[in-house]
Amino acid sequence: MRHVLITFLLLFSTLYSKDFYEGDPLVKKAVYAFYNYEFDRAVIILTDAREKYPDHPGVHLIWVAARWVRSLANDPVEDANTMLESDLALIQPVYEALVERFEYDQTYQLYRGSALGLSARVTLGKKQWLRTLYRAFKGFTIIGDVAEKSPEIKDAHLPIGIVEYYAGISNVFLKWAVELYGLDASREAGLNEMSKAANEGDWAWIEAKGILSFLYLWVEEEPIMAYKHSRDLVAHFPKNYYFNLLLLESMIRTDKIDESYTIIEDIENLSSDLTDRQKEWYFPYFNYEKALLTFHQKQYSNALELLNSAINSYTAELDIILGNAYLLQGMTYDKMNKRIEAKSSYKLCLDCNNFSSAMEKAKQYLKLPYQGK
Known part of the structure; x- marks a missing residue:
């Protein structure tokens, strides 16, 4: 991949x-x-x-x-x-x-x-x-x-x-x-x-x-660096769905929660202009981003529902987001004290075998449950 x-x-x-x-x-x-x-x-x-x-x-x-x-x-x-x-x-x-x-x-x-x-x-x-x-x-x-x-x-x-x-x-x-x-x-x-x-x-x-x-x-x-670049991209190309997704994740991971909800509204407004194939690619990405936000808000049941939707509808060739979705799914299960399900998700993450940082995290959380905030 x-x-x-x-x-x-x-x-x-x-x-x-x-x-x-x-x-x-x-x-x-x-x-x-x-x-x-x-x-x-x-x-x-x-x-x-x-x-x-x-x-x-x-x-x-x-x-x-x-x-x-x-x-x-x-x-x-x-x-x-x-x-x-x-x-x-x-x-x-x-x-x-x-x-x-x-x-x-x-x-x-x-x-x-x-x-x-x-x-x-x-x-x-x-x-x-x-x-x-x-x-x-x-x-x-x-x-x-x-x-x-x-x-x-x-x-x-x-x-x-x-x-x-x-x-x-x-x-x-x-x-x-x-x-x-x-x-x-x-x-x-x-x-x-x-x-x-x-x-x-x-x-x-x-x-x-x-x-x-x-x-x-x-x-x-390094989400702070990602925020710097993705913010510039969206400023120049506000209708670019992918650039908005990059900005959204960088905002979530730098704790810009209020701004994240604003970007979500912007992305939802852009969704109607996508082709059917683009919707197949990007909607699972978008559900993953919304799951990440709800996870940060400690709304674990809602996060799990969004993650299941993202994973089950994933059709994109690139599996970086899929691997991260499995990782977040495992982290969510750990926060819900469902260790067996969490380990299964981490193994599915590792099956993606890509170069994202999710691989090392999945290995770590297979050994010890995720206990972050």
Whole structure:
């Protein structure tokens, strides 16, 4: 499961560049529409931008990404990935020509590398491991060269940070491979690089803040840092359901209880605009967040009811929230003095076998009951 998450984040994180090229205002308009879940509007704008500004370095790849994510929100995953593969094949010769024409501008190489990386997401879905590794490595190699030759392109720090961080929590072989490439295979170095993109990036700051919020909540256990980044994201993209969920958990875990209820109302108002597939993904997340809040309010029966609903309706590919839901379920049972049920929940949490901090907590609470406040 961890491979799916990190690969997706790596491949989707370098889609943007400076507000410098002809057509940037139109592309920026589409990007903001995209992050506010206005997918149809974003695709229409980007289709128009591709025709008007074919030399723009990012418009072709951003168009592909927008069409793919729109399809994921409406269609079966297999259909979305088939379209992604077709669209990437369409833009590959476009980037080959652009790189040749603008050989001194490393931004075009950045997008070319990103397109190659995103193509690995297709082979990953087909479990074609060697092709996935080849495409991902080829794309990252190009991005790494861009970072070395053009350090002023701050957005390139994000994929480098993701690779360093992932290597830092992975096996010795992967650490060795990453260090052989000249990178620092550690969590600290990865967070530092991603923070540079979040604080200084021209476009990658959006994805960087989203990734950092995720990691600070569910891996690093630093909700104050998650609150800082998720608050910025919601301020810029108030209609983004996922960013609001990140902000909600960071508020709950930093004891901003009154503000949490306000965010819950905001999220409920956004729910009607989701597609059916998005509701399948996000409603279990939302129930988990509400369970976390009621747990903090010592309303254990209500928390358990919400957790059962979240777990039973969980369909998302990523199981980080599912693992945390099982963990919280076990903690709730412990507070209700139901030790047998609690241990069963902790074991189910461990079955997720992901890289979240919930795994270590579940091991701890299997040995000794949760007794926190």
